[in-house]
Amino acid sequence: MTISLQRFEQLLDAYGASPQRWPDHERAAALQLLAQSPHAVQLMQNVQWLDQELDLLPAPDFSHLSAKLLQQPLPARQKSLTEQLLGWLLPLQQHSTALFWRPAALACVPLMLGLVLGNQLDIFSDAYADDMYSVEVEETELDLISLADYSETL
């Protein structure tokens, strides 16, 4: 890969004179151009002073900052309902018995629901059967009565 002098100048304008700040994929080509072109060297020298100035700026000592931050009390994390459910269902402890019985308990929920619903349907069916039985009995009685009336007229 090679880059043009114009692109090299753009790199210097944007990232300065330090090759470590140049984009990774263009660094090797830019350094190659720098080694070959006196004009590129001249361009580099023109912008170097700004990098040197920027490097002069001191920064305060932040070595104690992590200790200071770690002394601050951490707020309680607000977990969502889904997170809470998942946390209950799949506890982090690898050897906990809860890892087995909680998913099993959850799997039993639809089974129990099915049993309850099925039971409700049975009750409904019995009531319906009772109703149908009583209608049949009434019809039989009416038939017998009508036959009795007919026998009397003979």
Added chain:
Amino acid sequence: MTAIADGDQRVYADAVRQHSRAIGFYAFRMLGNKDSAEDIAQETFLRLWTHADRWRSDKASISTWLHRIAHNLCIDSMRKDRSSQTEEFEDEIPDQARDAELQQEWDERQQRLQAALMMMPERQRSAIVLTHYQGLGNQAVASIMDLSVDALESLLARSRRALRTMLADLQEPVHNKQVRLHQSNDKKAGQSGPGEQT
């Protein structure tokens, strides 16, 4: 990060130890004030604790994600209170021995540079700080600032052009002065012992 999202304080403490200085430096370069920088760092790591589940490893490294949080907090802070920062910045210049002519000149250069950075528009300043001082790659900086890489390059070029204009009169060989001052500082450090510890 998953462990932090699950509430593991030890992993959180490791992340604080690893990244807090970089975040503190970034906030200081942006705000020019040590106390404000520490406040920004504190808020950044609180958000790490409370929002760790929002981090996506395929989108950004932890460092880039933390810088993005700090960047947004710094921009918010600067917009809330522009006037006080410049005043406070003056107090942050180390009170070094100003008797020596060389030291005085050195301090003036640093003040000029810091003042020039503080005068820049916040996005230009952030682009310079993230690339030059934080040492982040162009794609990470573009991600932090929510820009394309091309737009970042354009912003960086404008930033450096603005700095060159503001500091044009300093454009003289600084290397020799730097070496002389370091020699001078080394002598002083040898005489006065260790520096700031709070």
